[in-house]
Amino acid sequence: MDNAGVQIAFWVLSILTLVAAGGVMVSRNLLHAVLFLIVAFIGVAGFFVLLSAEFIAMAQIVIYVGAIAVLILFAIVLTPQSIRDNSETAMVGPAILLGVALTAVFLFVIHDTTWATDATDPGLSASDLGRALLSTWVLPFEIASVLLTAALVGAIMLVRSETEESEDVPDADA
Amino acid sequence: MLTLEHFLTVGVLLFCLGLVIALSKRNAIGVLMGIELMLNSVNLTLIAFSRFSTGPAEIAGHAFVAFVITVAAAEAAVALALAVAVYRSRQTVEVDQLDLLRS
Amino acid sequence: MPTLVTDHWYDFRDLSNLSRVILEGIDKVAPYELAYIVAPIIGFVAAFVIFVLPSQLFVGVYGERRIIGRMQARKGPNRVGPFGLLQPVADALKLLQKEALTPTAADKTLMWAAPVFFVAPAVLLFAVIPFGPRMVFADVPAGLIFFIAVSGLPVLAAFIAGWSSNNKYSLFGAMRIVAMSISYEVPLVLVLLCVVVFTNTMSLPGIVEFQVDSNLWLIFMQPLAFVVYFIAVSAELNRTPTDIAEAESEIVAGYLTEYSGMKWGLFYGMDIGYALAAAAFASTIFLGGWSMWGLEQWVPPWLLFIAKTHLFYFVFIWTRGTLPRLRIDQLMGFAWKFLLPLAVFNLFLVSLERLWWNESDLGGGIVFIIMAINIPASAIAVYLWARFLGYKPERIPTRPRLVREAGGYVPVEDPAAGGQ
Numbered sequence: 001m002d003n004a005g006v007q008i009a010f011w012v013l014s015i016l017t018l019v020a021a022g023g024v025m026v027s028r029n030l031l032h033a034v035l036f037l038i039v040a041f042i043g044v045a046g047f048f049v050l051l052s053a054e055f056i057a058m059a060q061i062v063i064y065v066g067a068i069a070v071l072i073l074f075a076i077v078l079t080p081q082s083i084r085d086n087s088e089t090a091m092v093g094p095a096i097l098l099g100v101a102l103t104a105v106f107l108f109v110i111h112d113t114t115w116a117t118d119a120t121d122p123g124l125s126a127s128d129l130g131r132a133l134l135s136t137w138v139l140p141f142e143i144a145s146v147l148l149t150a151a152l153v154g155a156i157m158l159v160r161s162e163t164e165e166s167e168d169v170p171d172a173d174a
Numbered sequence: 175m176l177t178l179e180h181f182l183t184v185g186v187l188l189f190c191l192g193l194v195i196a197l198s199k200r201n202a203i204g205v206l207m208g209i210e211l212m213l214n215s216v217n218l219t220l221i222a223f224s225r226f227s228t229g230p231a232e233i234a235g236h237a238f239v240a241f242v243i244t245v246a247a248a249e250a251a252v253a254l255a256l257a258v259a260v261y262r263s264r265q266t267v268e269v270d271q272l273d274l275l276r277s
Numbered sequence: 278m279p280t281l282v283t284d285h286w287y288d289f290r291d292l293s294n295l296s297r298v299i300l301e302g303i304d305k306v307a308p309y310e311l312a313y314i315v316a317p318i319i320g321f322v323a324a325f326v327i328f329v330l331p332s333q334l335f336v337g338v339y340g341e342r343r344i345i346g347r348m349q350a351r352k353g354p355n356r357v358g359p360f361g362l363l364q365p366v367a368d369a370l371k372l373l374q375k376e377a378l379t380p381t382a383a384d385k386t387l388m389w390a391a392p393v394f395f396v397a398p399a400v401l402l403f404a405v406i407p408f409g410p411r412m413v414f415a416d417v418p419a420g421l422i423f424f425i426a427v428s429g430l431p432v433l434a435a436f437i438a439g440w441s442s443n444n445k446y447s448l449f450g451a452m453r454i455v456a457m458s459i460s461y462e463v464p465l466v467l468v469l470l471c472v473v474v475f476t477n478t479m480s481l482p483g484i485v486e487f488q489v490d491s492n493l494w495l496i497f498m499q500p501l502a503f504v505v506y507f508i509a510v511s512a513e514l515n516r517t518p519t520d521i522a523e524a525e526s527e528i529v530a531g532y533l534t535e536y537s538g539m540k541w542g543l544f545y546g547m548d549i550g551y552a553l554a555a556a557a558f559a560s561t562i563f564l565g566g567w568s569m570w571g572l573e574q575w576v577p578p579w580l581l582f583i584a585k586t587h588l589f590y591f592v593f594i595w596t597r598g599t600l601p602r603l604r605i606d607q608l609m610g611f612a613w614k615f616l617l618p619l620a621v622f623n624l625f626l627v628s629l630e631r632l633w634w635n636e637s638d639l640g641g642g643i644v645f646i647i648m649a650i651n652i653p654a655s656a657i658a659v660y661l662w663a664r665f666l667g668y669k670p671e672r673i674p675t676r677p678r679l680v681r682e683a684g685g686y687v688p689v690e691d692p693a694a695g696g697q
Contacts, residue, residue: 010176014184021191024207031440035387037207038433040188044214047181051225056239058422060217063243066429066462068210068250070455073436075203075254077452079261088198089270095197099190106186110179117178117226124224124236126419126479132233133240140237144244151248155255 009050017043030076030086038069055126181222188215202257202267206250213246296323320414324403328583329550336587337549338365341594348598369542377538380443387441388535392543394434398427399547402554407482409567409578420481421469424558428513431551432458435522438544439532450531453605454522458513460612465509467620468502471627472562475499481558485566491644494565498648501623501655503563505616507592510555512608515548516593518600519608526602552593553586560585614666622658626651 020043023036041064048057088095133141189212196208217239224235257267264272296319303315339354339362346353354361379385405420407413417423432454439451472495473479476487488494496503512519523531533544560566564585567578603611630647637643 007176010180017184018187018191021188021195021211024211025191025195030201030203032387033204033207035437037210040211041214044188044218047184047218048221051181051221053221053225053236053239054417055419055422056217056221056236056243058419058426059240059243060214061426062422062429063247064210064214065433066426067247067459070433070436070459071250071254072203072207073433073440074452074455075257077440077448078258079203079267085201086204087200089200092194092198095194098197099194102193103186103190106190107183110182110186115178115226118228119226120228121225124232126422128233129236129240132237136230136233137237137241140241144241148244148248151252155251158252158255158259 006050009046013043013046013050017047028086031073033086034069034072034076037072038065041065041069052121052123055129178222178226181225182219185215185219185222188212188218200268200270202260202269203254205269206253206257209253210246210250213242217242296320317414320404321400324408324414327579328408328586329403329553332553332583332587332590333546333549334365335362336590337546337553338368341549341597344591344594345598348595372539372542375538377540378535380535382443383535384441384443387437389540391434391438391441392536392540394437395431396543396547396550398430398434399550399554401427402551403557405481406554406557406561407485407566408582410482410573412567412579413482416480416482419479421473421479421484421562424481425466425469428551428554429458429462431547432513435532435544438536442532442535444535446528446530447532447534449528450522450534453528454515454532456605457515457519457522457608457612460609461509461512461616464505464612464616464620465513467617467624468499468505468509469562471499471502471620471624474624475627475631477631481561481566484562485568488565489568491641492570493644493648494563496563498644498651499563499623499627499655500652501619501658502627503559504655504659505620505623506559506563509612509616510559511593511596512612514552514555514593516552516597518596519603521602521605521608553590556589556593557582557586559589564589615662618662619658622662623655626654 017040020036020039024033024040027033027036041060045057045060045065048054048060192208192211192213192215194208195211196205199205199208220235220238220242224232224239227235260272261267266272296316299319300316342364343353343361354364357363357367379388402424404415405413405417405423407416435454436451439447439449439454442448472484475495475498476484478484478487484495515522521527521531523533528534533541536544560582566585567573567582569576569581573581630650634643634647639646
């Protein structure tokens, strides 16, 4: 962790991620906000690579950038132009106050605690993670799969409109 | 020399930015983006703890992140379906106008 | 690895010898980190000069048009230079001279940024491809996932391009490309999961080594996975039987409608780049990468790899030249109703076989038994599922339906009655 390249990468990634997250906050156009969000996701994936969690970094890009961000873009385009602004409610003042206070508390805790760290690289591979998921964490793993199925069915049921029912009837020539 | 504190600081800043976004945005999709940022910062923190620790905590950090990503995917799918469904019935996705239950 | 005979720099069977000598030379005269900075540049330049650029220009632009021309009984480019070989250069010059228009109502920053976002991942994709036994630039342990992750990024760029143009047809194209890529990503990732389950590794050199060790390519062990991969990837790449995102007959040019000049040229060139990357990936995964049952001892492995890549690319051209474009609902239905169940079936079958392999004591020869099981099983699965969905094979497949129902081609007897 004291390699010059790693340090440069850390600072570049920090600035990139935080500026992109700030961009999500300040950009008025919802679509620009999503693009900033994607940059933030990629920055966090870069942090994962820096922390030698390559598999998680790839999963982050596949799922967050490839699926979630694309879904958000899709939802934005499905709603009309007029509601595509990204402005704040009247709660913005208290929210920023809360955010700053929380940041101060967290930063105090982080820098006041003496962390019992061990900087040796564990070097976990994807197969280690897979083994752990199917032994120690097998119950949450199965529950997560049930959750995904439930979410899939729920999402389909939510956006399904009654007028499309007729399309389910198979065609005569099929 | 990079220490755990560096990564935790970035995680905290990202989390609080996400929190402010989630609390203050008018548009439901904007709120969702803030929540995704918060989840990401939690992932970053977990991976950082995993990297700077030994023993069973290493793999626990990775496993937790895997679950968080799974739940985030499910959450995003349902939330966006909700946004589209709410838009269909109310012609808006602005969270402060969805106040049917207010007396 | 038994392939390498020597480590001399002039042994061109392995170009990593040459690059290693160059890097060691730099390392001696320059500080430590400089070699690390120079190494990617050497790898990048070498990969581009040897593989990407010639393939893009002379296979992607010139060869593709010539072959399609041949398939459609016309000549193709044949005016610029001998046999029209300079056509790509002329095209590039023409595109550079043209004005890159930006509509007034467009989102100018994003419209400018979209081609850049489209190009960057294409370069990254070639980093994990093993060109030879030691010729892989980044031996990422999860290289397969890296490839999936990075090849998902250009879709976003295409979406940005379509949205920022502020044109109805561009937006249609953007929506279509997103819908298509989300749909086809699912069977694609599932069949790659079959490969990972079977080979027990996610690193691309590891997968090649598995195929070298078992003396059999994965296309023979998992034909169904190969077919599903081919269809899904050609849909993701927007190649012609499935290029509904830029279907000229429906939505002008899709997400590229408002693009012109070199901005369009970047999209066009990198479309070929992505197709080449997908072909290189498929030859690594399914066609044994640089291996060829011992031939790699004599012929440079990287040449074998390039040949396989272009063979695969030729199949892309072939489907493009022969198959008609499908409708979007047909494509979506095909992904969800046909490819996805087949991919799940393949995953189930392959997992069972891998379990059997782990338990049994048959050794490496078991892959031939698995091949003997999987090829008929795949054919039967495809046939039964198609029948279940209601597709019936044509009774007389050689005669198109129109000809059959119109009674066939009737030559005009009377010159006064026919013609105009």
